[in-house]
Amino acid sequence: xxxxxxxxxxxxxxxxxxxxxxxxxxxxxxxxxxxxxxxxxxxxxxxxxxxxxxxxxxxxxxxxxxxxxxxxxxxxxxxxxxxxxxxxxxxxxxxxxxxxxxxxxxxxxxxxxxxxxxxxxxxxxxxxxxxxxxxxxxxxxxxxxxxxxxxxxxxxxxxxxxxxxxxxxxxxxxxxxxxxxxxxxxxxxxxxxxxxxxxxxxxxxxxxxxxxxxxxxxxxxxxxxxxxxxxxxxxxxxxxxxxxxxxxxxxxxxxxxxxxxxxxxxxxxxxxxxxxxxxxxxxxxxxxxxxxxxx
Numbered sequence: 089x090x091x092x093x094x095x096x097x098x099x100x101x102x103x104x105x106x107x108x109x110x111x112x113x114x115x116x117x118x119x120x121x122x123x124x125x126x127x128x129x130x131x132x133x134x135x136x137x138x139x140x141x142x143x144x145x146x147x148x149x150x151x152x153x154x155x156x157x158x159x160x161x162x163x164x165x166x167x168x169x170x171x172x173x174x175x176x177x178x179x180x181x182x183x184x185x186x187x188x189x190x191x192x193x194x195x196x197x198x199x200x201x202x203x204x205x206x207x208x209x210x211x212x213x214x215x216x217x218x219x220x221x222x223x224x225x226x227x228x229x230x231x232x233x234x235x236x237x238x239x240x241x242x243x244x245x246x247x248x249x250x251x252x253x254x255x256x257x258x259x260x261x262x263x264x265x266x267x268x269x270x271x272x273x274x275x276x277x278x279x280x281x282x283x284x285x286x287x288x289x290x291x292x293x294x295x296x297x298x299x300x301x302x303x304x305x306x307x308x309x310x311x312x313x314x315x316x317x318x319x320x321x322x323x324x325x326x327x328x329x330x331x332x333x334x335x336x337x338x339x340x341x342x343x344x345x346x347x348x349x350x351x352x353x354x355x356x357x358x359x360x361x362x363x364x365x366x367x368x369x370x371x372x373x374x375x376x377x378x379x380x381x382x383x
């Protein structure tokens with residue numbers, strides 16, 4: 089096999105896929121390939137490099153809780169996290185605090201990910217796990233996976249366990265274990281798509297930025313929060329509402345960003361997808377730009 093077959097360099101670019109002249113644009117990377125390569129050789133080389141390196145590294149699981157310490161978690165007021173949280177028998181435990189308690193935040197922000205965790209709550213307990221959390225004015229807000237003793241509350245479905253709190257209710261596939269037993273939950277976020285899972289079943293599926301999303305937010309307590317849930321990255325927060333909750337096996341796997349759909353012209357002109365522009369808006373939704381490749 090010719091040495092130049094692997095003569096590739098990569099730099100950050102937009103999303104999608106195309107092949108033009110000496111470039112292969114694949115995923116979020118542009119590969120410069122030797123002019124001696126054929127089109128198929130260039131594409132295959134790009135695939136090999138990309139799959140063997142970038143995506144493999146991006147999908148390494150990250151334990152957010154190691155089972156022995158509170159390393160990686162902070163309070164926004166700078167006080168010791170041990171005042172309200174502790175490690176007990178390999179679990180991350182929120183102590184009973186009738187007057188409230190302090191929320192716990194990850195030190196790092198995360199964008200696209202698959203987050204798996206197990207939890208149990210005390211009788212009459214109310215808590216939640218928030219993600220893509222950022223500061224809105226004087227408060228930290230984000231989408232929330234609601235955690236609740238459902239039997240102790242008479243709330244609307246959008247406020248019960250597994251809901252995307254105040255915005256999306258769980259579907260009929262929801263199966264909640266009795267209070268005191270550990271439940272298995274999962275949050276999958278890729279681009280604007282959000283999924284909530286509970287005990288092996290997907291119970292919420294939502295798409296941020298759609299007409300349905302805006303309609304549901306307008307009906308919620310976040311109706312006056314501009315841009316609620318629209319940020320692409322943020323912190324993960326464990327809420328503290330005064331009742332005990334236990335977490336274990338909290339593992340986050342980063343996911344590669346999605347490839348946005350690009351509308352092609354009716355003519356057979358080839359397109360190149362330009363870099364993603366997250367601040368841009370297309371009818372209320374983030375968008376990518378494309379243009380016909382000029383010869």
